[in-house]
Amino acid sequence: MCQLIDLPRDTDATIREVVARSANDPIAVRLAELGFVQGEPVRVVAKGPVGGDPLLVQIGYTRFALRRAEAARVVVQAAAA
């Protein structure tokens, strides 16, 4: 189990949970709506040129650019090698 920001590139993983930063975290809510839910396949496709920020994340069939701060809310389980 690790955070999405620590997932190496092109490694298949599944979402475990999205941790809200505060009681009413709109970003966590939006992440869940966009498909960051338990069991969904996820992969880091690319990292930004400076500091690996933002991350290009493939969730299900869609690609989203997430800043590290946003992606830090997501806990994943890397698929067995």
Add this chain to the structure above:
Amino acid sequence: MSNDATLAAAPLSIALVGNPNCGKTALFNRLTGSRQKVANYAGVTVERKEGRFLAPSGRPVRVLDLPGAYSLQPTSADEAITRDVCLGRHAVEKTPDLLVCVADATNLRLHLRFVLELMAVGRPMLLALNMSDAAARRGIVIDREKLARELGIPIVSTVAVQRNGVRELVARIDAEPPAPPAPPPANLHAEVRRLLADCVRMPRHTAAIDDALDRLVLHPVWGLAILGVLMFAMFQAVFTGARPFMDGIGSVMQGLGDWLGAILPAGPLRSLVQDGIVAGAGTVITFLPQILLLFLFILVLEESGYLPRAAFLLDRLMVGAGLTGRSFIPLLSSFACAVPGIMATRTISDRRDRLATILVAPLMTCSARLPVYTLLIAAFVAERKVWGVLSLQGLVLFGLYAAGIVSALAVSFGMKLWRHRRGREVEEHALLLELPSYRVPHVYDVAIGLWERAWIFLRRVGTVILSLTVVLWLLSSFPAPPPGFAGPAIDYSFAGRIGHALQHLFAPIGFNWQICVALIPGLAAREVAVSSLATVYALSAPAEEAANQLQPLIAAQWPLATALSLLAWYVYAPQCLSTLAVIRRETNSVRTVAVAAGYLFGLAYLASLITYQIASALA
């Protein structure tokens, strides 16, 4: 029961609703063509797009293109409008008779969730599976009948980019309205997965071409290189490609002015028409080719799906400077004209990011600055080559562009520090940007997009520039000098007196009285400064020749320090009332306009002061 004739006459109102990037806009264009009306929703700066078409039965249909939304829990003003209209909560907008949910058939995993959420609203709706041609090509097989049964709403396939691609949709809209669906189960994501497992076969997670292209386009080194090359190519094309059109329009305007001059009797009316109206309108129209060419590039990049990639590459840099990757498109558009650029900031959902982008957009070197730059560079910078290859004049021009960009980043960084200092940086800014599949830009949609922007430019900028040019013509022509007055007529007028008075203020930055007088008409728009200078130096030549005649005149009469100071002034000075007017409109705040005008004039004065004092000292 009402009879068929009445039914056929009563317009049906439908709303297109869906996630961003579902192809809703292309579908809207295909349904309504050019019969669109673009305005604002009451009280907010959210774009309202409405169009009409005639159904086969003869019934008129009104189509509202709602802003794209990921859910009915809004995170931006756009999404709030969509929620309000769908729920029937909007104060002004009537609830539509039929909701047309548009989903990307290649990505039902994401799009279907919102469809389910909308079903909970309990209004008549149908589902349009858009981009069904792309889905078929990728081997995605959707059992439409089964899905329609499970959802409880009718489903049609559409291909918005094909001429006949919306026939099924139009036929279904024309038929009896469907019954409202039953509400969906509570766990939407689980329900979407169940439906996909039952009704859809997807061979691959993404198109192979998207993977391949993104590997290159988002590469830390190659990606940035590609971005650099694209930007360079764009500016090259705009500089050289637009020239023949601009010259052509210039000649037409000149011919028009001459013809009117010939048929009108001498006197104030002729002067008003020639020097006021034709000159003012001519100025605006002459810029259209350059602006259209720049927007053509931006639209093609946008339609192809490239621009979110550029936002991805630049996000870290922009966040460091207090902006966001999403600022890239508005700031890029501001290189053509800040008016549509500032309007494009509507896509930035975060309020502070949006304000920061709006405040620095005027620093992007817009097309209107070019005539001033060209005149001064031609007069004062030698036609030498640096290192045998680069033209010195070209380098100076590039330097001016760079100064604008660097200043913008510095100003937004300053605003970021100021916000931190005041403890206002509490809430997090989010990016959460979807990178859609690459697509081949469609000529029809690009054309409509271009037409919209051209119309905005002509209407907004045209009315401001035209009315101001007339007002300033009045200031510059009255009172008329008595006969026997030596010197240019403008010297005697209101504008002249104001200019002379301003000279005391502008002496430290090296502006002589001619420049001060020319700055007054130059308030309408930056490029007017060239013809104003010509007027002040009492040249009676037509516009383009004015520059040619001015060039040796000012080269001989002005010290180099003055010319450099004027260049520095133009990098910053907000001498464009159209821009200030659109800032007022987009922020609903006169205070913001005052802040923008104030800081820009302040920077302009400071930059000119430093430039003039240093250049004078070195001379």
